[in-house]
Amino acid sequence: MTLAMNSSQRLVLCLALVACASCEPGSSSERPNVVLVVVDTLRADHMSLHGYERPTTPRLDAFAAESAVVFEQARSAAPWTKPSVASIFTGLDSRQHRVLRHIDSLHSSFRTLAQTFGENGWQTHGIQSNPYLMSVFGFEKGFIDYKDELASQVEGGTIARYNFSTGERINELAFDWVDRRTGDAPFFLYVHHYEPHHMYLAEEPAFMPAADALPEPARRELLASLKMDELMGGKAEGTPEDVAYLAARYDSEVLLQDRLIGELLDGLRSRGLLENSVVVITADHGEEFLEHGDFSHQNYKLFDELLHVPLLISAPGIEPTRREDGVGLVDLGKTLLGLCGLESAPFPGDSFASAVRGTAPDDSDKGVVAYGMLPEVGGLSRSAQATESLVMGRWKLIRNVRAKTSMLFDLEADPGEEHDLAEQEPEKVLQLEQQLAGYLDSRGGIGPPLAPESPELLRRRAAAERELENELKDLGYLGEDEDSELVPLEPDPAEADSLELISSETDGE
Ligand SMILES: [Zn+2]
Known part of the structure; x- marks a missing residue:
């Protein structure tokens, strides 16, 4: 192609540049709506979007082909x-926002994505369906309106017993809010769906292994009724037939979720809102099917069945494509601000808006870090579970912080992370350990100690947690030994020490 232009072509180009430079900063194309859909517990490799053998995501497959950038390595x-959504909301890593345990809340001092959009003129609204994300735990900050739509509050029963789709209700509430808006300010809408989360409730699962590969009916009934704490922590054993049965039920939930997202997109399109919106569809984490010894989602494990999530982004003027560069959801907030002309808004993170726009090469990789849970109690005895991981291109390092041991996986040759190469590749391990050790400093460090929250807020949180206690237990979120940890306390000095210890160990090694 030649770049030579005649004079009239040059004139057209100049006029185009002048026209672009004179775009109103407040014009609708530069201030798009943002619709952020987070699906609870949706692992990327169980989606046909990412090549899964079952057609679990036909609507998302079509959406991707028509209008979205798909990040294959998000x-x-x-x-x-809790920590995953806190990172999306704040642009901070777990050790910075310090939401690391079931009892932790998002501290009121942190700037949030909704707050930042709100300060810049966006109307902000959130609708969510997970007890951990309730407004009283700090997740409402910056939303004009933040609705906790838990199934228990809809039908008077618990989520574990519900037999209807809360996703339909979530969509209904999203449309209600969109239709009730007044004025022509753009909006930021956060929608948190819950369908693929255990328990897998579809009464007539769309997918099922062949009859001769199924567990006995009584065994199937037992498996379908297990709660999370019965599945977690290596408590549930499973034959290959058990695993296939549970995975089929999960896949059926993924298909249901796909339909519900399709209906959300249809509703936005019919209201004329899809073309001028940045639409994001992602997940807070994945789900385990005994790949590494457990079901459900162990909060200290960092294998890809838990961390590898879908990420689709459509935005005005971008072309549908698929990208291979690794990105982290911790940087999603900064990216969304960038796509809305708010690049310079004060918000942490490393924007990948240029990747969404297709102006950055898709083979660059800055490294994506994740952190596992800290011990449930303040002392150090249980901090053997403190874990951290770094994905850098094809390589993944998973490190046990207390034991000071690392595992290394080649994700291209071994996507199931079955073969630890740490002994064969000591130089690669050292290189990734050093990069991981410097990661938090490169993002501003852990930050100063957090001031105690107001007594009034702590009182409300304690009341909400007492109210939730039975429900969380019923769901299996909480084992019997965790009761005493439910009452939120003043910041625990032992916990602060634990964080500092982990930090200094990480930095010093
Ligand atoms: Zn979740």
Whole structure:
């Protein structure tokens, strides 16, 4: 192709540049709506979008082909809900926002994505369906309106017993809010769906192994009724038939979720809102099917069945494509601000907006880090579970912080992370360990100690947690030994020491 232009072509180009430079900063194309859909517990490799053998995501497959950038290598910042969503909301890593345990809340001092959009004129609204993300735990900050739509509050029963789709209700509430808006300000809408999360409730699962490969009916009934704490922590054993049965039920939930997202997109399209919106579809974490010894989602494990999540982004003017560069959801907030002309808004993170726009090469990789849970109690005795991981191109390092041991996996040759190469590749291990050790400093460090929250907020949180206690237990989120940890306390000095210890160990090694 030649770049030579005649004079009239040059004139057209100049006019185009002048026209672009004079774009109103407030014009709708530069201030698009943002629709952020987070699906709870959706692992990328169980989606036909990412090549899965079952057609679990036909609507998302079509959406991707028509209008979205699909990131093939997107990862969450944590393997369970609370820290993962906290990272999306704040642009901070788990050790910075310090939402690391079931009892932790998002501290009121942190700037949030909704707050940043709100300060710049966006109307902000959130609708979510996970007890961990309730407004009282700090996740509402910056939303004009943040709705906790838990199934228990809809039908008076618990989520574990519900037999209807809360996703339909979530969509209904999203449309209600969109239709009730007044004025022509753009909006930021966060929608958190819950369908693929255990328990896998579809009464007539769309997918099922062949009859001769199924567990006996009584065994199937037992498996379908297990709660999370019965599945977690290596408590549940499973034959290959058990695993295939549970995975089929999960896949059926993924298909249901796909339909519900399709309906959300249809509703936005019919209202004329899809063309001028940045639409993001992602997940907070994945799900385990005994790949590494457990079911459900162990909050200290950092294998890809838990961290590798879908990420689709459509935005005005971008072309549908698929990208191979690794990105982390911790940087999603900064990216969304960038796509809305708010590059310079004060918000942490490393924007990959240029990747969404297709102006960055897709083979660059800055490394994506995740952190596992800290011990449930303040002392150090249980911190053997403190874990961290780094994905850098084809390589993944998973490190046990207390034991000071690392595993190394080649994700291209071994996507199931079955063959630890740490002994064969000591130089690669050292290189990734050093990069991981410097990661937090490169993002501003852990930050100063957090001031105690107001007594009034702590009182409300304690009341909400007492109210939730039975429900969380019923769901199997909490084992019997965790009761005493439910009452939120003043910041625990032992926990702060634990964080500092882990930090200094990480930095010093
Ligand atoms: Zn979750």
